[in-house]
Amino acid sequence: MxxxxxxxxxxxxxxxxxxxxxxxxxxxxxxxxxxxxxxxxxxxxxxxxxxxxxxxxxxxxxxxxxxxxxxxxxxxxxxxxxxxxxxxxxxxxxxxxxxxxxxxxxxxxxxxxxxxxxxxxxxxxxxxxxxxxxxxxKKDRVRYRSDAKIGDVIFVTGTLGDAACGLDVLLNERENLNKYTYMIERHRMPMPRVTFANACQTISRLSLNDISDGISSEANEIANASKVCLNINYEAIPKHHLLQEFSKEKVEQWVLSGGEDFELVGTVAKSNWDQLVTIAEQTNTKVTKIGTVEEDPTGNGVVLLSKENQTTVLNKSGYTHLRG
Amino acid sequence: MxxxxxxxxxxxxxxxxxxxxxxxxxxxxxxxxxxxxxxxxxxxxxxxxxxxxxxxxxxxxxxxxxxxxxxxxxxxxxxxxxxxxxxxxxxxxxxxxxxxxxxxxxxxxxxxxxxxxxxxxxxxxxxxxxxxxxxxxKKDRVRYRSDAKIGDVIFVTGTLGDAACGLDVLLNERENLNKYTYMIERHRMPMPRVTFANACQTISRLSLNDISDGISSEANEIANASKVCLNINYEAIPKHHLLQEFSKEKVEQWVLSGGEDFELVGTVAKSNWDQLVTIAEQTNTKVTKIGTVEEDPTGNGVVLLSKENQTTVLNKSGYTHLRG
CATH class of the missing domain: 3.30.1330.10 (PurM-like, N-terminal domain)
Structure with missing residues (x-):
């Protein structure tokens, strides 16, 4: 041939x-x-x-x-x-x-x-x-990273870190692979959130980014493009229950830096939050509030991560360091 | 970085x-x-x-x-x-x-x-x-390979085989490289025929193909898509005078199968030929008639090559065989 x-x-x-x-x-x-x-x-x-x-x-x-x-x-x-x-x-x-x-x-x-x-x-x-x-x-429904505004709710779709967990399971050839079928499928056949993103057309403004490198990267991209502070609560980030079987360190790495879940992270005006939740229900999409958009005094854009009552700066790499 | x-x-x-x-x-x-x-x-x-x-x-x-x-x-x-x-x-x-x-x-x-x-x-x-x-x-000015019609004039822009000659000169590290600068430039920096193709918008129908693999391939693509016979006269194909220094066999291979000159081969109604020549002059483009579109009795499309008073079938590969 x-x-x-x-x-x-x-x-x-x-x-x-x-x-x-x-x-x-x-x-x-x-x-x-x-x-x-x-x-x-x-x-x-x-x-x-x-x-x-x-x-x-x-x-x-x-x-x-x-x-x-x-x-x-x-x-x-x-x-x-x-x-x-x-x-x-x-x-x-x-x-x-x-x-x-x-x-x-x-x-x-x-x-x-x-x-x-x-x-x-x-x-x-x-x-x-x-x-x-x-x-x-549609001409007035393009979702830019630069459209986040102070006071917005930060949300993500689905659960984060699943694809990274699935890859880890495959690479380390764990026993009882069947138990992790869901995670492996999330790595092999992730479903991009087209249906949800399209159903959001009734909302006039959203900032939106897909999670391909890990939320630490994509949240920073929104923060930098919009010149705002994304204050994210680590505990609020939705995690699949199977992740509980792995070490805290691994889970944090997967959740913050694990890409290729192809979930979405975005921000929406508080006044549109209920509408977004309804759209999520109608399209069978899990949507979770994980933080709030605040003013960034530096004007450059920054992502803060609140975890166990400590607030750190979250870098693109997933590395965190104390604020100040 | x-x-x-x-x-x-x-x-x-x-x-x-x-x-x-x-x-x-x-x-x-x-x-x-x-x-x-x-x-x-x-x-x-x-x-x-x-x-x-x-x-x-x-x-x-x-x-x-x-x-x-x-x-x-x-x-x-x-x-x-x-x-x-x-x-x-x-x-x-x-x-x-x-x-x-x-x-x-x-x-x-x-x-x-x-x-x-x-x-x-x-x-x-x-x-x-x-x-x-x-x-x-423009919606009604797309140039398809399938638009050649019986009676059309077959034309090419520029001279063919130059880029292949330039590459040969470089590969064989000939002396007097300066002498072949034009050929080397045709290999290194070919100029796609955008200006000419765009200026042809006054002509309602053209079939058009760019010569990336060699005219033997591209003429066959037009012939097959349009289900016609492209009867091409080898002697009429424009060749740069520098090619005279090389063997007949090399030149034939470069002219018929040498790609990446990025010249155009096309067909145009006889009644539009003078108009095409005027456009060529206005855009400083060399355009040469190299044959005529005829009926193909098989209905599949074929390219015939007339050379030294013999007519052979020209295959995509540049290989020719006796007709019949």
Whole structure:
């Protein structure tokens, strides 16, 4: 099977999105977005850096790289509509593995009626997958990190640290793997919060960020972009009950710096909090208040973490140090 | 310098395109294209596969990967407006090399007032660069490969085989390199035919393809998509006079299968030929008629090559065989 036959084999028979005027089969794809803005995000995953064959099947490699991109679209408040895949393939990869990677992407894409509209296929010594995801968003409903305001409620979706726990379980080959199936699935097949983010359109202002590197990073990104202080209560951060079996140190590391849960962290005006809770219920989404947005006297933006009645500065890395 | 500092260093101070609502600095970029369709193309280049450090400076690596993408936009009849770059970097790369790669992209992007609006930066053992280019095109001026019609004139821009010749000269370390500067520049810094493709908007129908793999491939793509016969006269294909110094066999290989000149091959109605010639003159573009579109009795599409009074079937690979 040569490159052209492979492209034919992954080419969709028809496109679900009316915005796709031309998909695979010419020099480039053509899209028509007349009423909404276009969102574009791009993410790369590299073998032995972002995934390991030891813990990840080809299907899950494909699923996760697309999930990371879709999550970026959700974090902008948008709806993912199509994607392009560029894959660099070592000679050792089999055609079956290659097809499984694309199957993993397709499984997630189908959840959102997304279309595969283009990409590239090249040779390399290292399996490298780059995905570009396109989405749409209403002009006045883009969710920027810079939109947090003093007095806002800080919230997160779901529970944090699950994917990091799942990876740890896989890497350390624990016994009773069945017991941790939920955590492993959270690592292998995280579901980006598109449905919730889209349902929030009735709220005019939200700041929003997806948790890909760990809440310590993403909370700092909101704080810096909005020039405010995010005061987060560590005890309020929702944690899955299975985490209780692990050491306090591990749990804290997973919860603050464990990425790839692809949950959302955001802030919303106090007056919209009840509305957000209702939307969460309607979309079957767990939403938890974890703190409040305050003024930052320095004007640069900062994240404070209250834990066991002590308040420390939380850095991007998850490292905390005493305030002052 | 960490990843965030690097991103800050390549971030534009302002965006030239009014369509860029949000560039680098949030989860994704936001674009607004209300009146025109959006074009998206994606290309990857891998170290030692698509370029070699022996013949290519980091600046030219960046330039060429962006050129390949812009050329795809031109081949759709569009205007490139913005781009995203995902780069996988080995530890051995220096920060200076990295900046030179981005400088090479910026040099070409500036020719078209394009903005860098996003991407990703990751580690890898193999330098791998993936670029996504976004462009715009008027709804009824998209140039598809499937739009060739019987009776059309087949044309190409520029001269073919130059980039392949330039690479050959570099690889074989010929003496008198100065003599071949033009060919080397055609390899290192090919200029995609955006200006010409955009000026053709007064013509309602064109089929168009950019020559990235060699005209044998691209002519076959038009023939197959349009289900017609492209009858090309080898002697009519424009060749730079410097090619006369090389063997007939080398020249034929470069002209038919040498890609990355990023010239255009297309077809246009006979009645529009004079108009096309005028546009070519106005945009300082060399345009040459190289054949005629005929009926293909098989209905699948075929390319015929007339050479020295013999007609053969020209395959995608550049391989020819006797007709029948």
């Amino acid at each position: 040569d490159e052209f036959q492979f492209i034919d084999s992954i080419k969709q028979k028809y496109y679900k999105q009316p915005s796709v005027i031309k998909g695979i089969g010419d020099d480039a794809a053509i899209l028509r977005h007349t009423d909404e803005d276009t969102i574009v995000a791009m993410d790369t995953m590299v073998d032995e850096i972002h995934f390991s064959k030891k813990t990840t099947e080809p299907f899950h490699i494909g699923y996760r790289v697309l999930a990371a991109n879709i999550s970026d679209i959700a974090a902008m408040g948008g709806k993912p509509t199509s994607y392009l895949v560029s894959i660099a393939i070592p000679e050792s990869s089999t055609l079956e593995q290659l097809h499984e990677i694309y199957e993993g992407m397709r499984a997630l894409a189908d959840c959102f009626q997304m279309d595969l509209i283009g990409g590239d296929t090249v040779s390399s010594n290292v399996l490298t997958i780059t995905v570009t995801v396109i989405g749409t968003v | 960490d990843e965030f500092q690097f991103i800050d260093s390549i971030k534009q101070k302002y965006y030239k395109q009014p369509s860029v609502i949000k560039g680098i600095g949030d989860d994704a970029a936001i674009l607004r294209h209300t009146d025109e369709d959006t074009i998206v193309a994606m290309d990857t280049m891998v170290d030692e596969i698509h370029f070699s450090k022996k013949t290519t400076e980091p600046f030219h690596i960046g330039y060429r990967v962006l050129a390949a993408n812009i050329s795809d936009i031109a081949a759709m009849g569009g205007k490139p407006t913005s781009y995203l770059v995902s780069i996988a970097i080995p530890e051995s790369s220096t920060l200076e090399q990295l900046h030179e790669i981005y400088e090479g992209m910026r040099a070409l992007a500036d020719c078209f007032q394009m903005d860098l609006i996003g991407g990703d930066t990751v580690s890898s053992n193999v330098l791998t660069i993936t670029v996504t280019v976004i462009g715009t095109v």
